[in-house]
Amino acid sequence: MNSGAAVFNGTPNLSSPADGRSSLLLSPHPYPGRLIAVEGIDGSGKSTQLMLLERWLRARGYPVIFTEWNSSRLVRRSMSRGKKKNLLTPTTFSLLHAVDFADRLTYQILPPLKAGMIVLADRYAFTAFARDVARGVHPEWVRAVYSFALRPDLTLYFRVPIEISLERLLAGRAKLKYHEAGMDVGLSADPAESFRLFQSRVLEIYDELTREFGLRMIDATGEIPEQQRMFREIVQSVVLRDYDRQRAKGNHV
Amino acid sequence: MSERIRGKTWYGHGLPYLSQKRLPGHLIAIEGTDGVGRSTQIDLLRPWLELEGYAVSNTGWTRSPLLSETINEAKAGHQLTVTTFSLLYAADFADRLEHEILPALQAGFIVIADRYMYTAFARNTVMGADPKWTRDVFGVALQPDLVLYLDIDVATLIPRVVQGKGMDHWESGMHLALGTDLFDSFQRYQTRLLEEYRRLASEFGFITIDARQPIDEVQAELRSHIMNYLRTADPARNGIDYDLK
Numbered sequence: 001m002n003s004g005a006a007v008f009n010g011t012p013n014l015s016s017p018a019d020g021r022s023s024l025l026l027s028p029h030p031y032p033g034r035l036i037a038v039e040g041i042d043g044s045g046k047s048t049q050l051m052l053l054e055r056w057l058r059a060r061g062y063p064v065i066f067t068e069w070n071s072s073r074l075v076r077r078s079m080s081r082g083k084k085k086n087l088l089t090p091t092t093f094s095l096l097h098a099v100d101f102a103d104r105l106t107y108q109i110l111p112p113l114k115a116g117m118i119v120l121a122d123r124y125a126f127t128a129f130a131r132d133v134a135r136g137v138h139p140e141w142v143r144a145v146y147s148f149a150l151r152p153d154l155t156l157y158f159r160v161p162i163e164i165s166l167e168r169l170l171a172g173r174a175k176l177k178y179h180e181a182g183m184d185v186g187l188s189a190d191p192a193e194s195f196r197l198f199q200s201r202v203l204e205i206y207d208e209l210t211r212e213f214g215l216r217m218i219d220a221t222g223e224i225p226e227q228q229r230m231f232r233e234i235v236q237s238v239v240l241r242d243y244d245r246q247r248a249k250g251n252h253v
Numbered sequence: 254m255s256e257r258i259r260g261k262t263w264y265g266h267g268l269p270y271l272s273q274k275r276l277p278g279h280l281i282a283i284e285g286t287d288g289v290g291r292s293t294q295i296d297l298l299r300p301w302l303e304l305e306g307y308a309v310s311n312t313g314w315t316r317s318p319l320l321s322e323t324i325n326e327a328k329a330g331h332q333l334t335v336t337t338f339s340l341l342y343a344a345d346f347a348d349r350l351e352h353e354i355l356p357a358l359q360a361g362f363i364v365i366a367d368r369y370m371y372t373a374f375a376r377n378t379v380m381g382a383d384p385k386w387t388r389d390v391f392g393v394a395l396q397p398d399l400v401l402y403l404d405i406d407v408a409t410l411i412p413r414v415v416q417g418k419g420m421d422h423w424e425s426g427m428h429l430a431l432g433t434d435l436f437d438s439f440q441r442y443q444t445r446l447l448e449e450y451r452r453l454a455s456e457f458g459f460i461t462i463d464a465r466q467p468i469d470e471v472q473a474e475l476r477s478h479i480m481n482y483l484r485t486a487d488p489a490r491n492g493i494d495y496d497l498k
Binding site: 088103148 | 265322334337389
């Protein structure tokens with residue numbers, strides 16, 4: 001942990017690992033709240049599942065905060081300018097997402113965790129490890145960039161084959177987005193084919209990350225209610241049981 | 254950890270997705286704190302180098318088309334942590350590296366960088382970021398061929414800054430909450446920054462130039478170091494007799 005001696009524009013410094021080689025992602029965070037993240041390729045259904053989980057947690061009276069990848073106001077302009085004019089390289093794409101993440105960690109993730117709330121994150125640093133590496137950045141570099149990211153208490157990986165995710169995405173709208181199809185990587189001029197090639201790489205990396213970081217895998221080809229039932233069961237046993245006990249003891253703020 | 258790309262070296266992991274290309278140009282970084290006279294000196298170097306027959310390209314901190322607006326906006330209003338700020342600067346740097354610096358080096362230009370990654374190293378350390386982390390993030394950088402560091406002491410710097418554009422909130426380190434007084438804060442922040450620059454100078458082997466001298470004497474020293482470098486630079490880097498294979 002950082003000494004916190006430096007205060008930047010009145011905002012506390014994010015902690016960075018004392019030994020730069022280690023990462024906060026590798027050990028549990030010290031805060032009374034809980035952090036639950038979902039991961040998976042586009043069209044895996046993870047956002048739907050997280051929304052359903054949020055409804056359930058709220059109905060049961062839990063204090064919940066939701067945060068989504070690439071949603072901070074800070075980088076919105078650079079991101080849309082970069083995407084529109086095709087100015088982004090794998091490295092600037094990665095760093096802009098890291099800026100977004102650092103900003104959300106400061107304002108949307110850390111305060112509720114310190115306040116003992118449950119934070120639900122639609123995508124987390126693992127998204128960068130999968131997508132940015134599929135785009136060509138060095139795997140060690142992107143891990144070092146995100147070494148200030150806290151380890152979630154639970155990360156669910158919604159695993160789905162490419163064809164199913166493609167079907168789901170195209171059922172919802174007319175065409176694939178340029179970056180979601182990985183068109184910037186130049187694997188194929190055909191968006192569907194590019195999506196297959198790019199997302200297959202992403203999928204492969206996610207499988208490796210599952211082992212490296214101990215993500216919990218859910219088969220995302222199943223029916224929505226069935227997946228949700230499993231999701232809630234895992235959340236109950238991995239997160240809520242201990243969290244309830246801690247709250248009963250009055251350890252929360 | 255560093256890998257060489259045709260006569261140049263990445264600082265860390267570099268940009269693995271780029272194909273190897275000839276980079277016959279020269280990358281010269283001018284480092285030094287704000288108000289030390291970097292831009293004045295660079296303005297004088299360019300016409301001189303052009304007269305000597307070299308094509309010159311300039312690049313400066315936070316001037317990328319992708320990020321400059323966002324950085325200005327962030328400075329104006331948004332409350333940022335040192336981590337967020339460092340990543341913004343790194344994104345700006347990477348954008349300029351890939352869209353300005355590498356193409357110019359490939360075309361055989363001399364690239365004069367008004368500040369380079371060392372500025373981030375110095376500032377981040379003073380602001381309390383983990384130095385190892387900053388260096389990892391800037392692992393995408395290309396190592397400069399020559400780093401010329403304009404050194405000054407705080408006592409000489411203060412009147413220059415006051416007579417120049419004045420003490421600004423950021424260059425005074427007011428964001429570090431070192432004190433409520435702009436002058437005191439400037440003095441403390443710049444003292445720490447200069448200490449850090451000097452440490453980096455010995456670690457990375459910068460050529461240090463005493464910037465307390467008159468402008469033309471600083472310029473003469475810069476030119477003699479640059480000439481010296483260009484004369485002794487590996488002919489391969491000059492783009493002559495290269496592209497083995």
